[in-house]
Amino acid sequence: MNSxxxxxxxxxxxxxxxxxxxxxxxxxxxxxxxGKSLTIYSGRDEEYVGPLIERxxxxxxxxxxxxxxxxxxxxxxxxxxxxxxxxxxxxxxxDAGALGxxxxxxxxxxxxxxxxxxxxxxxxxxxxxxxxxxxxxxxLGYDSRALAPSKLPKSVFDLTEPRWKGKVGWAPANASxxxxxxxxxxxxxxxxxxxxxxxxxxxxxxxxxxxxxxRDAIADGEIEVGxxxxxxxxxxxxxxxxxxxxxxxxxxxxxxxDVGTLINVAGVGIPEASKxxxxxxxxxxxxxxxxQQQYFAEETGEYxxxxxxxxxxxxxxxxxxxxxxxxxxxxxxxQGTQELLQETGVL
Amino acid sequence: xxxxxxxxxxxGGFTLRGVSPLTLLAASxxxxxxxxxxxxxxxxxxxxxxxxxxxxxxxxxxRLLLRSLALAVAVGFTATLLAVPLAWLTGRSDLPWRRGWTxxxxxxxxxxxxxxxxxxxxxxxxxxxxxxxxxxxxLPSIYGFSGAWIVLTLFTFPLVLLxxxxxxxRLDPALEDAAHGMGRSQFEVARTVILPQLTPAIGAGxxxxxxxxxxxxxxxxxxxxxxxxxxxxxxYRSSFDRTGAAALAGLLVLVLLLLLTVESRVRRxxxxxxxxxxxxxxxxxxxxxxxxxxxxxxxxxxxxxSFVLPVGMLIFWSVQSVAGEVDWPQVATAAGxxxxxxxxxxxxxxxxxxxxxxxxxxxxxxxxxVVDLLTTSGYALxxxxxxxxMVFVGIRLVPVLxxxxxxxxxxxxxxxxPLAITATRSAVVQIPPRLEEAARGSGRSPLAVxxxxxxxxxxxxxxxxxxxxxxxxxxxxxxxxxxxPIGFDTLPLVIxxxxxxxxxxxxxxxxxxxxxxxxxxxWLLVGRQR
Numbered sequence: 104m105n106s107x108x109x110x111x112x113x114x115x116x117x118x119x120x121x122x123x124x125x126x127x128x129x130x131x132x133x134x135x136x137x138g139k140s141l142t143i144y145s146g147r148d149e150e151y152v153g154p155l156i157e158r159x160x161x162x163x164x165x166x167x168x169x170x171x172x173x174x175x176x177x178x179x180x181x182x183x184x185x186x187x188x189x190x191x192x193x194x195x196x197x198d199a200g201a202l203g204x205x206x207x208x209x210x211x212x213x214x215x216x217x218x219x220x221x222x223x224x225x226x227x228x229x230x231x232x233x234x235x236x237x238x239x240x241x242x243l244g245y246d247s248r249a250l251a252p253s254k255l256p257k258s259v260f261d262l263t264e265p266r267w268k269g270k271v272g273w274a275p276a277n278a279s280x281x282x283x284x285x286x287x288x289x290x291x292x293x294x295x296x297x298x299x300x301x302x303x304x305x306x307x308x309x310x311x312x313x314x315x316x317x318r319d320a321i322a323d324g325e326i327e328v329g330x331x332x333x334x335x336x337x338x339x340x341x342x343x344x345x346x347x348x349x350x351x352x353x354x355x356x357x358x359x360x361d362v363g364t365l366i367n368v369a370g371v372g373i374p375e376a377s378k379x380x381x382x383x384x385x386x387x388x389x390x391x392x393x394x395q396q397q398y399f400a401e402e403t404g405e406y407x408x409x410x411x412x413x414x415x416x417x418x419x420x421x422x423x424x425x426x427x428x429x430x431x432x433x434x435x436x437x438q439g440t441q442e443l444l445q446e447t448g449v450l
Numbered sequence: 451x452x453x454x455x456x457x458x459x460x461x462g463g464f465t466l467r468g469v470s471p472l473t474l475l476a477a478s479x480x481x482x483x484x485x486x487x488x489x490x491x492x493x494x495x496x497x498x499x500x501x502x503x504x505x506x507x508x509x510x511x512x513r514l515l516l517r518s519l520a521l522a523v524a525v526g527f528t529a530t531l532l533a534v535p536l537a538w539l540t541g542r543s544d545l546p547w548r549r550g551w552t553x554x555x556x557x558x559x560x561x562x563x564x565x566x567x568x569x570x571x572x573x574x575x576x577x578x579x580x581x582x583x584x585x586x587x588x589l590p591s592i593y594g595f596s597g598a599w600i601v602l603t604l605f606t607f608p609l610v611l612l613x614x615x616x617x618x619x620r621l622d623p624a625l626e627d628a629a630h631g632m633g634r635s636q637f638e639v640a641r642t643v644i645l646p647q648l649t650p651a652i653g654a655g656x657x658x659x660x661x662x663x664x665x666x667x668x669x670x671x672x673x674x675x676x677x678x679x680x681x682x683x684x685x686y687r688s689s690f691d692r693t694g695a696a697a698l699a700g701l702l703v704l705v706l707l708l709l710l711t712v713e714s715r716v717r718r719x720x721x722x723x724x725x726x727x728x729x730x731x732x733x734x735x736x737x738x739x740x741x742x743x744x745x746x747x748x749x750x751x752x753x754x755x756s757f758v759l760p761v762g763m764l765i766f767w768s769v770q771s772v773a774g775e776v777d778w779p780q781v782a783t784a785a786g787x788x789x790x791x792x793x794x795x796x797x798x799x800x801x802x803x804x805x806x807x808x809x810x811x812x813x814x815x816x817x818x819x820v821v822d823l824l825t826t827s828g829y830a831l832x833x834x835x836x837x838x839x840m841v842f843v844g845i846r847l848v849p850v851l852x853x854x855x856x857x858x859x860x861x862x863x864x865x866x867x868p869l870a871i872t873a874t875r876s877a878v879v880q881i882p883p884r885l886e887e888a889a890r891g892s893g894r895s896p897l898a899v900x901x902x903x904x905x906x907x908x909x910x911x912x913x914x915x916x917x918x919x920x921x922x923x924x925x926x927x928x929x930x931x932x933x934x935p936i937g938f939d940t941l942p943l944v945i946x947x948x949x950x951x952x953x954x955x956x957x958x959x960x961x962x963x964x965x966x967x968x969x970x971x972x973w974l975l976v977g978r979q980r
Binding site for chain 1: 508510671672674676680681684685686687690691692694834838841842845846849852853928931932936937947
């Protein structure tokens, strides 16, 4: 080939490569910010977060708030790629796993104890890098037309019995489900988890894309039970404007700290490189203040994490649910879960 | 490289087999920008080579790769099977209401594959409309390979149809006449004269369709087909494993290389331009005779399942959903943003495609293959990989432009460019090289040659390419989520937000609006044909 032409052609390529490579090393020190602007990366839907943002703006006039909505893990990946240049002042994640991943990559700042101490220690980072703002519980949704409460399994491990063949729905690709499997690996061990997955598969567990679709499949009588988050049923009742008693899907909380009843949280963390620390801390405190905790209980059907906030009367109190022993930050260890799901052919 | 490269003495410098240095430089520049995702993958993989190796060297990677490749090839094949007869009927025959069928045959392109997949599941899935209609207990499962295969074929086949129809209409009837004159049968003529002239168009279209199937995430995840792209998404989403994802994406680039090699074999160096003096006569329509009505039935059946039924369902859901719940100002703003973004991307891609197409048509060789690989990579890689690559490179190289409209447009161009290149290149190969040579020989500057010969003669191809990019860019989601300016809502973003909760139906109205605003692109594609 014409060598001059080749060189000419490769020149721009080289420039890009060198530029990208050298850019990695550059750094910018983030100040504490003037508290006048705040950029939030939100993995939570605008539908739920939007009203809170409006409230926050009213309470802190002068602060300009911008929100980028997306998938929690994708936004965590974005913050990671952005590195020390991230425009994100605060990361509002749908689950603890994405926050745990950023913590592990040492990309989060330590939060002040005035914020951390608002919630029980189980629902915040042990290192103090993130704090939960609302909780959700993994439950077994069941078709109350087909099943009496006495027929319900005592443990998630009972779902492998022949009685449940082809009648269980799950969402192997769903982040909440994978967090639960991770919790099972952490608390029950790899071998037992693998065995459970294999037996569930052999027992004809039916895969769905999302929790909400599992719920609808139960309501449609397609399956009898499904592993979902508790608030999907409250949401259907609210959005469908049906009477809670007549809605066929009911919630079953596995008793005695069974790993099937994992309590996971949505939460916030402040990127290490955040240039808006002051405003970000204000927003985190705001989310943990009583009125906003009340908002989660009433509007999103989630559990408030701050003590003394009234919640939906149809739900058992959070303190009565026994959380399996684990550190929620460890739920970022999804690598092994994914490998296990692939190995067993579940995913 | 083989010796005997034909170096024409040209005013102003050297040439690589008949391509001006300006074209060469422009094409390399475009390729370099398009190389951002691959450069990013390299940086990530080299950062943690052991982890990358581990991610690849896992049980099931090969099987996964073969499954995805099988899907890509199968979709390319069936799309061709649908597209070629349809192209011939709407392009070369006296089919009744031909204009209507011409438009209908392209319209499936406006339906994003994720919406198509959702509609397909709602219609044929468990507890779907069909099951209700038939009153049966269970239907054969539509999930997995077969569902993904059907849906991806239905909503991408126009990518084969368009270039094939264009090629059919440009066929020089003198060739067919000559073959007939030599006593060959109709079938022989089709096999020996027409088909060879169509293979580049078929190859290019089928490649676009196959690569789409390879990189699609929305449809395969709704249809629960575990594809390579889906696993890459999962690596980011649930394992926070950027190295593993990058390693898998690197493998995908190798698959792309393989498919590109196959395609370039098909598009081997041949002459497709007219050699004799004068211009080709307009081709005559072939009378269908008693096949008229079966042909109409064929066109109608395809139009029904690939466009009429899906749109009908969207309309049905829109009517059902309470119009009062729709945030009309938000939808209107999003429609405006979508039009702006897709319009800018289309214009930029049409220009960027010109030198690449010219290089590919005039100097197919090692360099052009490298350029092809780089310019196609953004289209073949999962959207999330391109988006994160742009995040990584963009914030370091051009922080001023980070998460701005220009950068979003640039990312969109990287994702959609092969659509424009393919359309433009098919126009370039039909221009006799003597025209540029004559223009250069008369002492015009390279820029003047481009302005007076290149652009005018490739205008139709550029417009078609721009239209294809417009139609593709307006549906694109991951790039917009991560790279657009904050608050820059587009229609796919609104659809995603509305349907990410469990009720997809609430996204039906913005989805319909999306179909409507895509109309200008379709008009550009087919409206101007006679």
